Amino acid sequence: MSKTNPGRFFEDYRVCQVIRHAVPRTVAEGERALYHALYPARHALYSSDEFAAASGLDGSPLDDLIAFHIVFGKSVPDISLNAVANLGYAEGRWLKPVWPGDTLRSESEVIGLKENSNGKSGVVWVRTRGLNQMDEVVLDYVRWVMVRKGDDAAPAPEPVVPELAKSVAPSDLVLPEGLDFLQYDFGLAGEPHRWGDYEVGEVIDHVDGVTIEEAEHMLATRLWQNTAKVHFDATFREDGKRLIYGGHVISMARALSFNGLANAQMIVALNGGAHANPCFAGDTIRAWSEVLDKADTHAPGVGAIRLRLVAHKGAAGDHALRGEDGKYAPQVLLDLDYWALMPK
């Protein structure tokens, strides 16, 4: 028997199955520094222990998206090694900050299965949880992927399609214990705009662009121990291109969004997201955001803002999202919907 992991195929999943993912990971100052080298990340709460302490935290946690990437990366060998496409995200919540020295592991529960009409693949819905060394859930989200069948003759399972919330309700947002923006220093944070200054429907162009290199996306993707071949092996795809991990685009766009959203300090929920088109080295990533909703929170001085974050490789200021056919425009890379915390 071969000792290498061929990955699971569509017929290998069962609803209610819980898969414990391998290779726990201790994260520390090194991951933080690399995150800042890989992305133009400047949100002050993740950059300065002093700023975080003034916001009621015990120092600066690791960036919210580091937690996401580590938890996601661990699920790849079990969930998406034979994936044709990463279709969507829903009901994601950050439940506990991740601190330097924490050890993360993750597990996924299969919550839905539906074979495609072509009989060659199907959609798998999983709820993935990231846990720290005290078995506290730090992050929880649903994603669904299209997975190939290993044996086309395998019978189709009873279809189960989970009902997923369109977005996380404001009352379900979990805020870091102690968070308090009453002493918030807008000067140090980089922009004067507070929660009250943003209007639903407002669109913010984040101005900057970053041209992507092979070495960088591979460094990032390996750092999260994401093993999908297509990101690393230039001989894997017929066109000789390495597909860039979608999370690299998420982090790049989120970091670019500092320019205009410097005070949207912490991501607390992932309402949805689509990797609209593939991204390759040489593309120049730009981003814009739209304010989708706002909500109050119980934490002193803290408001919640729901944002659509769009990354694209088009010209600066190009805010096209979908064509007349309703499909994403070809230059759109990412359409992400999340809740962040801002000072009021």
Added chain:
Amino acid sequence: MSKTNPGRFFEDYRVCQVIRHAVPRTVAEGERALYHALYPARHALYSSDEFAAASGLDGSPLDDLIAFHIVFGKSVPDISLNAVANLGYAEGRWLKPVWPGDTLRSESEVIGLKENSNGKSGVVWVRTRGLNQMDEVVLDYVRWVMVRKGDDAAPAPEPVVPELAKSVAPSDLVLPEGLDFLQYDFGLAGEPHRWGDYEVGEVIDHVDGVTIEEAEHMLATRLWQNTAKVHFDATFREDGKRLIYGGHVISMARALSFNGLANAQMIVALNGGAHANPCFAGDTIRAWSEVLDKADTHAPGVGAIRLRLVAHKGAAGDHALRGEDGKYAPQVLLDLDYWALMPK
């Protein structure tokens, strides 16, 4: 009103204005490791806690140029986002070591303004200070930049041109508390040459060369949270090239200078500097140094040496600096003038 930062234009500056720069940054072991991955840095005092302890310090501080890059990077969004050119440095002094866990912020005072005769830009002189979490100044330097006007019709300010020292006087050098080179281990440091072995006027060719990659200079520049578009966005310049952050060349040249100056352990003053020509990916950087001056210090066994450090992309051993017209030769990238500390 747009929420993104367009940067300041020439007419936005006033003499005596103090600008507090955004996004404080906690630096730690991760930044140190990345510095060693990005540059061939081998000065023992910044490489080994044991070596630093034997030199009277509480372990190894972060590299002197890490402090410079972090402090400089914070000033970019306020000072040089609309800069046409970074014209010079003067009166720079390292006043306190930066330790892992320190949080740095920076602020700049406008000390000079002079509109150019074309009426479209002007020169802004600022004194930038880096401060740690105890509000101690760790680094202080003057730089001047040419900045575009946003509105050509804006009236020219009264010209104020600061008088700047040609170099920091030896009596003004500040040495790290406790520094002592009496037990200095030349074997571990890598070279036998002590302060007394260098003569004013002596030229040292540093032999090695490093060919520069896009991914590396972008990792470095982001690590210092320097946001200037021209370093990251290949569509920004008409020629499609990303201009390499001048500080990347400084760090590369300083690291290359180990070969011949392994005992010039710590930079304590920046007397002047010019980024003579732009540097692009694919260039192979080489360096040579000239001993400009020497001075004694009050610290046991410690001498000061004033060095010109020249980085170029020419052939090995090419020490041309200026052409017959007095301008920098086209292959010269950097002409830096600094004081360093050496064992006597």
Added chain:
Amino acid sequence: MSKTNPGRFFEDYRVCQVIRHAVPRTVAEGERALYHALYPARHALYSSDEFAAASGLDGSPLDDLIAFHIVFGKSVPDISLNAVANLGYAEGRWLKPVWPGDTLRSESEVIGLKENSNGKSGVVWVRTRGLNQMDEVVLDYVRWVMVRKGDDAAPAPEPVVPELAKSVAPSDLVLPEGLDFLQYDFGLAGEPHRWGDYEVGEVIDHVDGVTIEEAEHMLATRLWQNTAKVHFDATFREDGKRLIYGGHVISMARALSFNGLANAQMIVALNGGAHANPCFAGDTIRAWSEVLDKADTHAPGVGAIRLRLVAHKGAAGDHALRGEDGKYAPQVLLDLDYWALMPK
């Protein structure tokens, strides 16, 4: 006299000479994170403090190959700056784990010399030791290199060719104090295969491939403070290519071997190794392993497995090693022979 280091030539070595290498290095969390960004390293014991603690250790040590690269890198300026080729390794043993915060230095003893018949170069055998800040030897290995003569007229030394063990005897393996695999969690480690599941002669194809970039191998090689020009300066070789540090290939292949050997947690001995052909940016590295031997150990639940690890740039599944002429096939990059520890 030039102050730069020209490196030693063949005639500069004497049998029994001990060379203390320069620039001690404190290693910490930053090096660990960079290792995980540079290589797809997933062995759980080097990824998770919790997993390491459950294996009887005081947290996760730095990767075994980080110790190797640091110790090796320090020896380059003294041993291989003028090397024509790195010919082999033998009798390598990891004697103590390296922990975050440790400071490593290294020294080499010349144990053999033999001039080549062409009179222009010769083979130098050295035993290199890495020591921590408590002067404990953490790693010890023999390597031999072909070194150019600086002066062809220098007389040939009396040839001394050391007798080297074909492999480290199982009874000579040194295990980390306290190591215990009785509570080993195969689920977290990533694969179910235990020591008893591997048979001598078994070949494992590690499936994955990684296409190599210039920026990555230079980041790695600098991180280990390896200064050999040929890795960094694209103008050094006539073909304009930068030769990739052989250790980069070792680490890449070892990390790729996770897929099929996830439980071969720690390298404890290096029996031999050859860098069969040069590796350049753009090559896609793949790996396969062959089980050469197995041995029991005195540690609870711990077995030793002797593995041949072959890295190649050929097509997936290409296990050709040598041609009919007995020479390495042109696509083979590395042929490494080591002992690792596995749960029984």
